[in-house]
Amino acid sequence: MTLFVKKCDRPLRTWLLVWMFLGVGCTSQYVILPDGEYDYRVPVASGEASKAFERLLTYTVKVTWSPIYKVYHYNHDFVSDTGIRLKWPLPDSTSMTGYRLAKRDGIWTTEDTFAKVGTGLVVARTRMGEFRDAVAAVTVAHLVTAPDTLRVFLTDEQGRPTDILESMAVKEKAILYVTGRDGHNLQASVKRMDQKKDLALLTFSTAWQDRNLRPFGFRLGRTQDLKWGNYAYVVGYPRGRAHIVGGTVSLDSMEDQFFIDALIRGGYSGGPVVVVRDGLPHLELVGICIGTLTKKVRKVLPDRFLPTGSVVTEKVLKHLYVVEEEELEFGLGFARGINSIRSFLLQSRSELLERGIDVRESPYLKMWGF
Secondary structure (H helix, E strand, C coil): CEEEEEECCCCHHHHHHHHHHCCCCCEEEEEECCCCCECCCCCCCCCHHHHHHHHHHHCEEEEEEEEEEEEEEECECCECCCCCECCCCCECCCCCCCECECCCCCEEEEEEECCEEEEEEEEEEEEECCCEEEEEEEECHHHHCCCCEEEEEEECCCCCEEEEEEEEEEEEEEEEEEECCCCCEEEEEEEEEECCCCEEEEEEEEECCCCCCCCCCCEECCHHHCCCCCEEEEEECHHHCCEEEEEEEEECCCCCEEEEECCCCCCCCCCEEEEEECCCCCEEEEEEEEEEEEEEEEEEECCCCCCCCCCCCHHHHCCCEEEEEEEEEEEEEEEEEHHHHHHHHHCCHHHHHHCCCCCCCCHHHHCCCC
C-alpha cells in the first residue's frame, strides 16, 4: 500500500496554515506501509532504491545470437529452345528446383547472417581453475533458435509466390555471445532448451576477477502473489543498450504466465521481471520477459523495382502488389512466471554439473531449490 503524505518539522498548527495557503516549507514523500504484499506504482527514489537497480543490472547480460547461412541462388533460364523470351522457365526434372537453370552460373552461393539481441539472467557462478569462472544464465529459447532452412520463391505479377525456387539458405552454424556491464564479449553456448516453456540455459566463462557479472542475489518472488494492477519492472537491451521499463501487471488464465503493460520491444526478451514488496528497494524476481504480441499487416505497394523518386502514373498503378509483414504490437509484454524458471533450472542439473557449476554448494542455486 502506498500513501502520499507531507513531512514537516513545523508545529502542527503552523504546518496546516502553511499547507492551506502556501504549501511551502514541507517536502513530499511516499510512505510504504508494510502489508507484506506487492506494491502498486511507486516512484524510483534515490539512495538505496537506486543502488538496488544498479545491482539488478549486474545480474543481467546482453545476449547476441547470430546464425550463419550458406545461401544457394538459382539463376533460371527464361529462354525457349527457339530463342523466345518466356514468362516462366521451362520444367526440368534434373534441376534442383524442378525448372531449367541457366547454363552459365545456374547456381551460385553466398554467405548470409543476421543478429538477434536479447537479455539473459545470470543464475550461477563457480570458480574453474586458477583464472576462470564458469557462469550459467537463463534466457528465452526463441532468442537462440532459427529455422535450419529458409526458402525464397519467385513471385508472379500480383506478388504471390510461385513454386519456382529462387534461393535456399541452409544454416551451417551459429555464434553466441554474452556481454556484461564492462562491455566484454564472452563466447557462450546453449546447454539446454525447453521450447514449450520458451526457456534456454546458457553457459560461458569469465575471468575470476570480473565483479561486474554476478548471479541474481535478490529474493525469488511468487507468481501467485501477483494481483491486478501491481507494478513490475523489466530489464532489457533494446538497440543493444541496457534499459529498465515498467508497467502494470495483468493476470492471465494460462498457468505461470502474466502480462505487463510496458513498452516491450526487441531486446527485452529474456530480461528479468521484478516487483516491489513493501516499498523500494525490496525487489523480488517473479519471471522473465518472453516477448510481445505481433500482428500481420498487408500493404499495397507499387512495383518493387520502381526507382526511388519515380512519379506514380496510371501505368505504375497497374503493377500494384500486396506484401504481408509482421509488426510488433507495443504496450503489451508477456512474462513467464518464476515457477517455470525454477523447475527448468532444477531439470538442468546434469547440464550445470557438466559445465562445472557446483549445484550442491552454490548459495545462489540453493535459493532456486537445489
